[in-house]
Amino acid sequence: MDSEKQVLKTSSTYTPEAIAAIQERAELGRYMIRGYGAFRNVPRFDDLVFLTTSLTRLPLEGYREKCTTKTLIGTRYAQRPMELEIPITIAGMSFGALSYNAKVALGRAATLLGTSTTTGDGGMLPAEREASSKLVYQCLPSRYGFNPTDLKKADAIEIVVGQGAKPGGGGLLLGQKVNKVVAGMRTLPEGVDQRSPCRHPDWIGPDDLRIKIEELREATEWEIPIYVKMGATRVKDDVKLAVKAGADAIVLDGMEGGTAATQSIFQEHAGIPTLPALVQAVEALQEIGVYGEVQLVISGGIRSGPDVAKALALGADAVSLGTATLIAMGCNKPVYIEDYHKLGTEPYHCHHCHTGMCPVGITTQDAELMQRLPIDEATTYVANYLQSLVMEVQSLARACGKSDVHNLEREDLVALTLEASAMAKLPLAGTDFIMGQS
Amino acid sequence: MHQTIPQQIVIDCTNLTTREINQKLKALASEGISTKLLNPAGRHNLAVGITQNIIISIAGPVGYYCGGLSDNINIEVFGDCGWSVGENLMSGNITIHGNASANAAASAHGGKICILGNAGPRAGISLKGATLIVSGNVGYGSAFMMQQGCMIVCGDAGANLADSIYEGAIFVGGEINSLGADAKLELMNDTDWQLLEQELSAFNISARDYNFKKVICAKRLYHFKAKDWGNY
Ligand SMILES: Cc1cc2nc3c(=O)[nH]c(=O)nc-3n(C[C@H](O)[C@H](O)[C@H](O)COP(=O)(O)O)c2cc1C
Ligand code: SF4
Numbered sequence: 001m002d003s004e005k006q007v008l009k010t011s012s013t014y015t016p017e018a019i020a021a022i023q024e025r026a027e028l029g030r031y032m033i034r035g036y037g038a039f040r041n042v043p044r045f046d047d048l049v050f051l052t053t054s055l056t057r058l059p060l061e062g063y064r065e066k067c068t069t070k071t072l073i074g075t076r077y078a079q080r081p082m083e084l085e086i087p088i089t090i091a092g093m094s095f096g097a098l099s100y101n102a103k104v105a106l107g108r109a110a111t112l113l114g115t116s117t118t119t120g121d122g123g124m125l126p127a128e129r130e131a132s133s134k135l136v137y138q139c140l141p142s143r144y145g146f147n148p149t150d151l152k153k154a155d156a157i158e159i160v161v162g163q164g165a166k167p168g169g170g171g172l173l174l175g176q177k178v179n180k181v182v183a184g185m186r187t188l189p190e191g192v193d194q195r196s197p198c199r200h201p202d203w204i205g206p207d208d209l210r211i212k213i214e215e216l217r218e219a220t221e222w223e224i225p226i227y228v229k230m231g232a233t234r235v236k237d238d239v240k241l242a243v244k245a246g247a248d249a250i251v252l253d254g255m256e257g258g259t260a261a262t263q264s265i266f267q268e269h270a271g272i273p274t275l276p277a278l279v280q281a282v283e284a285l286q287e288i289g290v291y292g293e294v295q296l297v298i299s300g301g302i303r304s305g306p307d308v309a310k311a312l313a314l315g316a317d318a319v320s321l322g323t324a325t326l327i328a329m330g331c332n333k334p335v336y337i338e339d340y341h342k343l344g345t346e347p348y349h350c351h352h353c354h355t356g357m358c359p360v361g362i363t364t365q366d367a368e369l370m371q372r373l374p375i376d377e378a379t380t381y382v383a384n385y386l387q388s389l390v391m392e393v394q395s396l397a398r399a400c401g402k403s404d405v406h407n408l409e410r411e412d413l414v415a416l417t418l419e420a421s422a423m424a425k426l427p428l429a430g431t432d433f434i435m436g437q438s
Numbered sequence: 439m440h441q442t443i444p445q446q447i448v449i450d451c452t453n454l455t456t457r458e459i460n461q462k463l464k465a466l467a468s469e470g471i472s473t474k475l476l477n478p479a480g481r482h483n484l485a486v487g488i489t490q491n492i493i494i495s496i497a498g499p500v501g502y503y504c505g506g507l508s509d510n511i512n513i514e515v516f517g518d519c520g521w522s523v524g525e526n527l528m529s530g531n532i533t534i535h536g537n538a539s540a541n542a543a544a545s546a547h548g549g550k551i552c553i554l555g556n557a558g559p560r561a562g563i564s565l566k567g568a569t570l571i572v573s574g575n576v577g578y579g580s581a582f583m584m585q586q587g588c589m590i591v592c593g594d595a596g597a598n599l600a601d602s603i604y605e606g607a608i609f610v611g612g613e614i615n616s617l618g619a620d621a622k623l624e625l626m627n628d629t630d631w632q633l634l635e636q637e638l639s640a641f642n643i644s645a646r647d648y649n650f651k652k653v654i655c656a657k658r659l660y661h662f663k664a665k666d667w668g669n670y
Contacts, residue, residue, distance in 0.1 A: 143545040143564060147528055148489050148507045175661060187547070187566045187585045189604055193662040197583055201564040202503070202522035202544040211482045211502045215525075218460050219487025219507040 032264045033172065035353030035363065036323065037165045037256045037301060042273040044256070044301065045310040047420030048413045049429060052399035060398035067394040068404045071318050073295045074156060074225020074248040077217070081225055081248075082134060082156050084318065085114025086390050087405060088308060091253075091299055091322035092138045092158060092229075094120025095128065096173050096182040097260035097353065098326075099370040101378065102362045106325060107131030108375070109382035113390070118158060118320075121171045121196055123185050124150040136227065139216065142171060142196035144186035148219060157216055158227040159209070161242075162198075164257030164274070164300040166266040167231025171196030174261065176356040179365045206241040213246040227251050227297070232277030233270070239284035249295040251320060252281050256301025258323035260363055261354030274300035274311075276423035282315035291315070303327075305392020312393070313408035314424065321386075328385035329378040330360040336372065450476045456483050467492035467511075482520065485513055489528075505532045524551040527568055540577070543570040546587070554641060559596065562589040565606060571637060581608050581653075582618065590637055592648055603655045609634060611648030622656040 010016070024032060053059040060067060074081040090110050095103045097120065108131045110117040116134035119125075123145020129135055137154030139146060151157070162168060173182075173194040183190040203212045213226055228242040229251035239250055254274025259267070278298045285291040298311050299320035311319050323331070334347035339359035343352045353363035361373035397405045400412045414429040415421035421428045422435035432438070447466060451459055459475070463485055466473050472493035478484055482501035485494050489509040496504070499517035509528035518536035527546040537555035544560070546568035553561075553570075559577030562570045567586040578596035581589055584603045594612035601618020609630070617623070630652055634645035659666055 143526065143566070146526060146545070147547065148487055148509055148526070149528075151487075151507065152489070189660065192604065192660045195662070197564070201560070201583075202506075202525045202541050208502070208521065211521075214456070215483045215486050215503045215506050218456065218483050221461075222457070 033174075033261055033354050034264050034267070034351045035258070035260050036267070036351040037258045038267050038273075039351075040268055042256065043275055043417065043419040043423050044273065045275060045307045047275075047417045048310050048415055048424060048426065050306075050309070050313075050396055050400060050412050051414060052396070052412075053401045057401045059401050060403060062395060062398050065398060066403060067397050069390055069394065071406070073297065073318060074227070075295065076225075076248040076290075076293050077222065077246070078156075078225035078248050079221075079223045080155075082116055082136075084116060084134070086386070087312060087316075087318040087393070088113075088386055088389055089115050089136075089297065089318055089320045090117040090325055091320040092118035092120040092136065092160070093260070093322055093326075094122040094171075094173075095125045096120070096122040096177060096186070096365070097363055099358075099361055099364050099373065100125070100127065101370050101373045101375050102326070102329065103128045104131045105329060105373070105375050105378035105382060107135070108379040109325075109386060110134070112379070112383040113386045115386070116155065121173070122182065123147075124153070125185075129153055138229075140171070140196070141198055141200045142186070143201065144188075144196070151216075151219060154220070154224060156225045156227060157220070158229050158251060159212070159216075159247075160229045161238075162229070162231035162233075162253075163259060164231045164253030164255050164271055164277075165259035166262040167233050167255075167271045168198060169262055169266050169270075170198035172261040172354070174354055174356065177365050182365060206245050209242075209245040217246075225249060229253065231255075231257070231270075232272045232274070232281075232300070235272070235277050235280040236284040236287075239281045240288055243285070243288060243290055243294050247294060249297060249317075250281060250285075251297040251299065252277055253320075254278075254298070254300030257299055258326075273423075274298060274302070275314075275420065278311060278314050278316055279424055305389045306396065308389055309393045309396040309405070309408055310413060312405055313412050314410060317406070325382050325385070326362050329362060329373065329381045331358075331362055333360055336360065446472050446474055448474045448476060451479065451481060451484075452477045456481060459484060460486065460488075463492065463494065464488055464490075478515075478517070480520065485511065491530075499536065505530075518555070523553075524549070524568070527551060537574070538572075542572070542576075543568055546570070552641065556593065561591075562587075562608070565589065567606075569637065571641075573641060573643060575612065578615070579618075581606075584608070588633075590634060592638070592643060600653050600655075602659070603653075604660075605655060608653040609650045610653065611645075611650050614651065614653070617653065620656050620659040621653050624652045624654045626650060626652050 071084040071087040111133040118136040134155045136156045140160045175191045175193045225248040227249040228247040232254045254277045255271035295317040297318045298316040303324040336359040358364040361370045415426045467490040475496045478498045486506040493512045496515045501520040505513045506525035511530040513532045522541040524532045525544045527549045529549040533552045538553045538557040540558040542557045542561040543551040545564040547566045550569045553572045556574035557572045557576045561576040561580040563582045565584040565587040570589045572591045575593035581600040587606045589608040592611040597615045598618035600621035
């Protein structure tokens, strides 16, 4: 009897997680909402490895020889393309979702590294403009705070069609974060649960988008680049349509991409992972002969130098980081533990950005909580983190014999799993076998 | 290319690119000169992104986004207009002597957009503070997610008027096909009538000739509650 008892059986269908999810819904009577991106395991850049040099190719000296990182985005039509010192940008995260201090720190860190940061759903914060030497201004379906004066201050425009965390869904900012300032910037009643639209108010399909892009160009004298950001779903067709509509650059966000709040069903069950999304986007650009002319920025779950290097090798011009920059400034850090407990979570497990009660002052509008995030310290952390990523990318590039990180290529990679082989269309390590092709 | 008559410059659009037309308009705006555009021929994106005072009269129909992303402008169009006229307008006046297609005044923050004719679906969508006046009818989905401002429709309104509206008011002189989620009728008061008389008299329309009804937000769906799902 006793020995039988010790072997507890677990259903593969009704796992502890599935049971908890059913019971949570039974209590709430609605779907679950959370921050972060997909939690499920998906094929990712970690499933690829570099074939660095040995006898067939020569490496560059790791600590001495130059390996350049300059990156240009928006060379197709814009008179003033975005000139970045590094191939890593900071993704659009709204003031509202993020605290003032977090926004300003991201701007300053980006400026220190010579890269761009991006506004978000809710308009351009004057302090953010001041802090950021290169600022991308998002044009979202909600158009909260969008106006021609700020438009003229932008260094690039990003038309947001969708996000990887919620492709086909709109933004969400629960009432606890819609304080007087946030509500004022968005022309909304204070404290309202803001559910942003998912369709743009003034255009609908790709043919209209073409005219919308012309309007934005006319309003900005054809000077600055226009990016189109999409969540990764039907990537090949979507990329081609965005190019046809006149985009200078495509920003593609895979399903691992973070958010401050959405329904967990979108995070887990909508969109495709960043790895296959990137591969399909590159193919789409090549098929219509604009690869290199229309730049590609990829995002969603990118958190290490190797991730960045592999994205570049697969054909991205740059990557964009959201969640990882927040983690760099202290998201999920084991401090103020009692406040994580109040949210019913623990450091390393928190995804409670939607509550507005961020224990470390990042995704909150509460003045006291925000004090926990001193701007200078947060700036240094993010800048250090970005710098370390660049160093890692350079190290890998040199070891592959490249004097520019953009010279990393598919040839330099192989896959460790059959899934990654199929999705990246790369040979399985140690074989000539490409899943689905051979 | 342009011929000067006292205080007004005439630009013939026929052989100019949209870029050239808008550049000319912006240069004239900075000098405060009024302008007449000939032969617009339904062209998209005329007079967009102008943020200095200018008076523009357009002789003929225009395409999408006429006067979009502008501030402090005065435009009169003698003809019909395409989608999203006055999109994101901040201040000034746009008057259309004709019909407007979809999304008239989409997301407009301020100023006044007047359609002396009918407007298509989604008129006043995401309106953020501007005034939209339509002397005829508006199509379905008008004032969807309206956030602030005022919409006056002398004729009928299509299905789902003011769905998910946050604030502001809509006045309809004719029939309302149906109201959208969280929109409700409110009794007209004297101030409302005064406002209508004042706004419409500029177009020789007498507000009292219409049986105006007022639509505002019921504010029952401001907060996301599971029990409300049947309303969507
Ligand atoms: C807190 C937070 C707020 C965000 N807000 C926006 C937004 O306003 N607009 C937008 O296009 N994307 C928004 N995103 C998505 C990011 O722009 C980006 O697509 C995503 O963070 C990339 O994935 P990563 O978080 O794994 O790096 C947000 C993401 C986070 C984490
Ligand atoms: S620590 Fe703050 S930013 Fe990080 S997941 Fe929790 S609430 Fe979000």
